[in-house]
Amino acid sequence: MKVGYLGPKSSFTFQAASELFAEDTLVPFASIPLTLEQLEAKKIDFAVVPIENSLEGSVHATVDHLFGQSSITVKEEVILPIRQQLLGTHSMEQPEKILSHPQALAQTKQYLKNHYPGVPLEAVSSTTFAAQYLAKHSREKVLAIASEKAAQEYNLKIIAADIQDNVMNQTRFWVLSTEKKKKKTTNQQNKKATLFITLPANLPGALHQVLAAFAWREIDLAKIESRPLKTHLGEYFFIIDIVLNENEALLENAITEIELLHAKVQWVGRYPINKFT
Numbered sequence: 001m002k003v004g005y006l007g008p009k010s011s012f013t014f015q016a017a018s019e020l021f022a023e024d025t026l027v028p029f030a031s032i033p034l035t036l037e038q039l040e041a042k043k044i045d046f047a048v049v050p051i052e053n054s055l056e057g058s059v060h061a062t063v064d065h066l067f068g069q070s071s072i073t074v075k076e077e078v079i080l081p082i083r084q085q086l087l088g089t090h091s092m093e094q095p096e097k098i099l100s101h102p103q104a105l106a107q108t109k110q111y112l113k114n115h116y117p118g119v120p121l122e123a124v125s126s127t128t129f130a131a132q133y134l135a136k137h138s139r140e141k142v143l144a145i146a147s148e149k150a151a152q153e154y155n156l157k158i159i160a161a162d163i164q165d166n167v168m169n170q171t172r173f174w175v176l177s178t179e180k181k182k183k184k185t186t187n188q189q190n191k192k193a194t195l196f197i198t199l200p201a202n203l204p205g206a207l208h209q210v211l212a213a214f215a216w217r218e219i220d221l222a223k224i225e226s227r228p229l230k231t232h233l234g235e236y237f238f239i240i241d242i243v244l245n246e247n248e249a250l251l252e253n254a255i256t257e258i259e260l261l262h263a264k265v266q267w268v269g270r271y272p273i274n275k276f277t
């Protein structure tokens with residue numbers, strides 16, 4: 001079995017993947033689209049990618065790749081606490097730049113503004129790539145923001161620990177596969193489903209009618225968010241997360257009702273939640 005993930009080794013996505021899969025099955029890829037393309041081409045059995053951070057919101061590369069496709073579904077969700085560390089090969093007064101993944105730079109905005117005002121921030125493909133860069137260019141006056149695991153892996157100093165702007169910083173990751181069968185899960189308590197819904201054009205009250213289909217059946221929504229359809233300005237689809245309990249038959253009826261309103265429903269997955277602290 002092969003499990004692709006947004007690498008390199010020791011990235012936060014690696015840590016999420018290691019919670020569910022043996023380390024010798026894990027294969028790193030350089031970007032989210034590349035990881036998902038490998039899954040679509042059936043070169044790997046599962047893909048693990050980030051989907052949402054509690055400070056920065058949805059990971060658009062993942063959402064946008066999944067929208068409109070029908071071959072991939074979500075099998076599991078992993079929620080991890082995200083603790084960002086400022087790393088260096090040596091301490092320095094004024095670094096020339098600070099490298100990290102855009103999500104990590106955004107999660108530490110306040111800290112960077114207070115401690116390193118005016119230092120250029122450079123976005124790279126993952127937090128671990130930033131750590132790896134430091135290890136390979138130890139003479140440069142550059143710092144990186146990455147995990148404690150990356151610091152250990154590349155033998156870097158933690159110059160400042162836990163610099164994320166909020167102690168509750170968490171990221172949701174999805175385990176995806178091309179396997180269509182609905183997975184029977186033993187964890188019946190803690191399950192969600194995700195739908196992408198595109199409303200019929202120019203129908204006043206369409207969103208209200210879609211939400212009403214869930215509301216009167218007492219189906220609990222965990223999230224609703226809009227993303228641009230990338231057609232015209234002002235056209236969107238909606239990401240809807242649903243808390244599942246004994247309501248699964250009711251959910252199927254709600255989807256039928258929504259489709260009768262001529263809204264398009266994409267079933268992204270039905271999955272258990274694995275939360276780590």
Ligand SMILES: O=C(O)C(=O)C[C@]1(C(=O)O)C=C[C@@H](O)C=C1
Nearest residue numbers: 011012013050101103126127171
């Ligand atoms: O750069 C990494 O280590 C990743 O796994 C990517 C990623 C992300 O894209 O959200 C994962 C978790 C954190 O929110 C920060 C970065």
